[in-house]
Amino acid sequence: MADERIRREAEFHDRIYAGAGESRAAAVKYYPVFFECRAASVDKILEGAGGSRILEYGCGVQADAVRLAAAGAQVVGIDISAGAIEGTRASLPAAADLEFVKLATEPGSR
Numbered sequence: 001m002a003d004e005r006i007r008r009e010a011e012f013h014d015r016i017y018a019g020a021g022e023s024r025a026a027a028v029k030y031y032p033v034f035f036e037c038r039a040a041s042v043d044k045i046l047e048g049a050g051g052s053r054i055l056e057y058g059c060g061v062q063a064d065a066v067r068l069a070a071a072g073a074q075v076v077g078i079d080i081s082a083g084a085i086e087g088t089r090a091s092l093p094a095a096a097d098l099e100f101v102k103l104a105t106e107p108g109s110r
Contacts, residue, residue, distance in 0.1 A: 013080055014082065014083040016084075017060055017081055018083050042064060045064075049068050053074045053075075053076075054068050054073045054074070055075075055077075056075060056076070056077045056078070058080075059100065060084030060088060063084075065077040065088060066096060066098070069092075070093070073097070074097045075097065075099070076101065077099070079100070079102060080102070081102075085102055088100070
């Protein structure tokens, strides 16, 4: 049951992030409270990011991974959606210190 839910979640995010330029707007309507809460703390996190190692879960298109790397952090971004990771990679400056990992979603994988 959990494996099926994870597979559906990955497919949902792949569909959302497949649209060029409109993907973030499409996703925001599903997570308004999450984005509002995160926005309240992002500036504080960025202040101390330089020289830090940071793991960002949910590193999809226009997530904080790029901003954290620009602030001098070494960032590992993980996401359930390969499409979200590819979208973020496409927006990276050449010197960004980011690594991306797609979470395994196949049944039985960990």
